[in-house]
Amino acid sequence: MGLLGLLVGLGLLVLFAFRGWSVLLLAPFAALIAALFGGEPLLANLTQVFMINAAGFLAQFFPIFLLGAVFGKLMDDSGAVTSVAAFMAERLGERRVILAVVLAGAMVTYGGVSLFVAFFVIVPMARSLFRAASIPRRLIPAAIVLGTSTFTMSALPGTPSIQNAIPMPFFGTTPFAAPGLGIIASLIMLGTGLWWLHRAEAAARRAGEGYGDDAEGAIEQAAADELVRERATTAREFDPAELQHGQRSDRPSPVVSAMAPLVVVVAVNLVMSLVILPRLDVGYLAEQRFGATSLAAVAGVWSVAVALAAAIVTTIALNWARLPALRRTMDAGANASVLPAFSVASLVGFGAVVASLPAFTIVRDWVLAIEGGPLVSLAVATNILAALTGSASGGLTIALDALGPTYVELATRTGIDLGLMHRVAVIGAGTLDILPHNGAVVSLLAICGLTHRDSYFDIVMVGIVTSLLALVAVIALGSALGSF
Template sequence: MGLAYVTGDLPALYALTGPFMKVTSSYIGSYFPIFLGGAIFGKIMGDSGAAKSISHFISEKLGKERAILAVVLATSLLTYGGVSLFVVVFAVYPLGVALFQEADIPKRFMPAAIALGAFTFTMTALPGSPQYLNSMPTNYLHTNIYAAPILGTISGLIILVCGVLWLEIGSKKAKAKGEGYGNYNDAVQNFDYDLMPNPFISILPIVVIFIINWIVINIFFKNESFIAKFQQYGGLDGNWPVTIALMFAIVLSLVLFKKQIKSPLSLLEKGAESSLSPIFNTAVIVGFGGVVKATLAFELIKERVLALNIPGLYKVAISTSLMAGVTGSSSGGTGIALEALAKPFLDMGLNPEVIHRAMLIAAGGLDSLPHCGAVITLLAVCGITHKEGYKDIGVLTVLIPIVSLLFIIILHNITGVV
């Protein structure tokens, strides 16, 4: 309402009940099943000890001398497996404390290590990620979550390798100057690993998510009779593969971890409740974007961006990055960009798969500026201030993803590889 009142482009009450509510409710209607399934699955993986079991197994195999890499890989695997970012943060943090203390690595590097695994390539770049962000472009661009597999994989590797190198070099320099873990009141948490599920059993639901996703997209979604069956209902929905995969993973998890789960119904209820805040927060941001889209100023900015005398993919990167930076949210920025610019980008003749991947990587850059809610939560959980930890987070989640995005855009423009 405030934006509408300031700009004077439309009545404030209409802005609230019209474009804001229309876009907000539409977003919730489209993506609530994914948020619900992801939240329940994350709750099961967290409370059953499965997430900790996987994390501990990775850290144990790599050893304390690879503490940073262990934290990054454990976080990456869980996030890429569909576990909620915030569940991963809470699951990996205690193990990170133990590893960093044992290796005497400055704790200020821990938030960046977790952010690298959770907030970057597993969420935006790697094809097949079941994170809801990777499903958002599917209905606008008629793509699937495996869009631009080569470019996405290359971008993901750049982010991972450069990020780990940055942390390793930085921590070694700090230790050479005599900086150790630091004076933090962190007691090493003792886990009863005997009560946790076997790590190989724990990873099965994650494997199932990828298998079911692949089957639905590559078999059912390409079956003419299956497609025809849903034509009268508006056609296939790009969110279905992830939703179905999460449903299978939830059922399998409840069976595999029944010894660790004392009250399945209570766990399902808590998981469902935990889905409400994230989806409403994101939907409200996207709804705000609906109001922004209706203003003359936004139309002017959109026209200026689209009129830039640069290749189209750079316009995709610039517009999505700006939206994500303003909202402090990758999903909010992506939602606004898709709602307003998906059709113009397609009309340019750009490859939909490349738009899909470029948009997400762009959204995963400026989204994690200091005011980002996920960054604030991560630093709070780790007990690190912005002054201590944000520089490394900024390099790993803003600078390196932007560099990787520019690289794959240039690569695509030169070679046409997707």
């Protein structure tokens, strides 16, 4: 009965989340259903397991949600994201339209700008470029997914994405874990994704397809759609409803001022991770008032938080005149972080209840028995949970909350570098999360005024297939050569 309850709870969570119900309600309900079938005490599971683990996730990662959302909103309202996108369009657009859209998305998201901020800025630019080049607009979502939701989210060393931050407390790693393997994985994703998009473009030209007709008002409708909002906030770290608040600049930021904060994020993250934090005397962290923890458990989150804070200060300093309503902009950014953070925390609470049930040992033993060793079983676990929840961050945290200590023990026993574990876990979570019910996919299609029938196959090819190829390569190289 316990295993049945686990499956029923998970099934209800997936079913109703797909229908647009709030995860804030669904996750505790599904957790209690699983506990009920297992004959476990309901109130104890609610307050002592679900809530404590959800609160623990917020305690660890809310600073990154908060600072990332504020930074994204400042970049949006100052016109910096628009300026970066326009720069890429000017430099590459006439000859390499698809590459311009992909690199514009990659540049802003690797620099720390929230995904949905990038969506609402890059889609209009992509429409203009694709229309001028007579490339079918049905390829726009795939081009944007390739640039914003693949290698810059999970593989490129130092990316400040929440997905790259989640494994750090579990494995004691930094955002630059397994940098060489991350770069190889990024090149595989980018190279195969661009190959597919150019192949699709060539086939469309041979068929005389052309751009097609735009869906008028799609962006405005998507921004106001509550169903899109519920799915979006579960999938990523920014509440798209807050994009309508604050006040955008009437003139775009100069390109140097626009790109400088993106460079600051990467540079400060690198210096904090590899130079400053390792040299600090942080013996005080062992004290009970600081959680009796260690530098390895907090260094990754600290480095990303400081990098985002430095980028926020840089953005304000360089774009002061283009932020006419600074308080409202920062308020909107702060508010945009709350619903996504609590949504993912609720998924974490659900996973904690499930992992505490006696029946979960069956699932754990099955995962650990998968042939191929710990790297393969970790990749399978993160893939499955990210696919079921439609959230890379939610699925990754559930997997590591339940199995993280076991994988650390396995890595220690088998000599696997924890940086390699980190990179495999993140790439694995960023693969099958891009299923049809994924909030980012639903939101992007709505913003583009397209349907799954129009564009989802190409999204699968550039988002799932390329990531799976990169994941296989990382596991193979890591198993043969170790982490580098």
